Amino acid sequence: MKPLLTALALLCAATAQAADEPPPPGSAAALLAAAPATHWRALAPDNTLVMTLPQGQVVIELAPQFAPAHVANIRTLARGHYWDGLAILRAQDNFVVQWGDPGEDIPGEPRKPLGEAKGKLPAEFERPAAGLAFTALPDGDPWAAQVGFVDGMPVARAGDVAWLAHCYGMVGAGRDNAPDSSTGAQLYAVIGQAPRALDRNITVVGRVVQGMEWLATLRRGPPPMGFYADPTLRTAITAVQLASELPPPLRPRLELLRTDSPTFAALNQLRRERKDGWTVRAPGRVELCGVAVPVRDAQPAPSDRSSP
């Protein structure tokens, strides 16, 4: 067998661990297994969007600290069932998938009303750096003076402003040429090499924390932009709901490793050093968009302390 990068893959997806095998000492899996509960955080239900596709469920964490107006509008749209029955309109290889109202593509076609959501929002491309609990990565970045994480989101900084970085899995709000032409009704997710040239050019609203495989494997639309010319190739969206609108047993019970925790810092150090038996030349660094934030299913809550 050629395991190709066994140790590396384990670093990248270290939360999966067979119950009957203890993780190797010093491994990413061992670090995660030893992390105290305080190093993990649950998703806040009002910041969590659950998109149900025929293929599976996509869980998106919203970033109200960076795009408060868009996130508020997205919550309103989700509560109004805006996306239910709409579609994935575009899949451009190594770039983005995009979803929204197919009527937007057809001149004269009626568009689905936004309901109580706003039709006009400010551009939210960046925000003041002050007031953010920023955990810097010391590794440098070609696109920004400083990069790091804020509450699990990859963030870049320059001077006194900060913005969400266009890494794999980031979700943004499509717009026309006018910077303030996005409403959050048409969204996209990055499915390839991080298109960092988009940073500070468009409003980023959150990150897919589970289910990227359902978006990334969608059949690609025709070049150059990947909009499906054949409407039957679009994927219908079953529903997009806020987790807070779901009955508690149906909410995703995910926990993310806190990016301000010592365990996250230790994992990144492990990634730099890669003492794994496979690596010949340790990279000595990590890259903002190459750092996966570990996610796990939360333990089921004990139903009754007195039960056996």
Place this chain on the structure above:
Amino acid sequence: MKPLLTALALLCAATAQAADEPPPPGSAAALLAAAPATHWRALAPDNTLVMTLPQGQVVIELAPQFAPAHVANIRTLARGHYWDGLAILRAQDNFVVQWGDPGEDIPGEPRKPLGEAKGKLPAEFERPAAGLAFTALPDGDPWAAQVGFVDGMPVARAGDVAWLAHCYGMVGAGRDNAPDSSTGAQLYAVIGQAPRALDRNITVVGRVVQGMEWLATLRRGPPPMGFYADPTLRTAITAVQLASELPPPLRPRLELLRTDSPTFAALNQLRRERKDGWTVRAPGRVELCGVAVPVRDAQPAPSDRSSP
């Protein structure tokens, strides 16, 4: 309609152009349309691997300048129909797909003989920088002192050595812990964010120049590594052939923009400046793994000069 990055998408996939619309002046499409024939090159049939999957065709350009022993072995394996009937064994989201002999995964299972190919090769992680026609990108890189292109391949340099960079679409040879344990029989392609930490740790043998969408959309296998636990989810490989073994009419008739051409340099400058009506803040730079090398179907050869 929210075209989301119309101009950008056109930059990224600028070879597609509706025949009835002239490209906008100064656009990437206009630059490509104006490029003289000498700025393009055809794939060399003996350096071109054609993988046929049920979904479609994947065309891989080999890089004998960087991995001569592996490329020679891969040619021998293809001529011996080694991969025909084997399978895609692994698809790990945001990392790689990998293909080869399913028997390698099962202790005691017979393995498909390599035929006339060698069972032992040297590691070819890097090579001397001298002797390469290197076109530098002036934009810098976090992983290497210098980066650029050699014959369409993304390349990094440090001191007197050079290596192929792990960008989206690059193809490498899976190995075990021993650096010289790859034969080229088990190959992988990068389907996500460039895993540059692998650079100089594994032998890279070429690049997918067409058909990445067939690999990138394969159903993912289970975490952490994406090897299919259920063998029925594997994709069977119909055939992998050298283009030089195919009858000329069946060979891919692709042309790639020469990465040492003025047109390629001008395209990259356009990407830095992004004067496209959509971009608010020009990035001012490109990134090695964010630079797509334009590819086009070659014009059919004129069959008869005297025909109407």
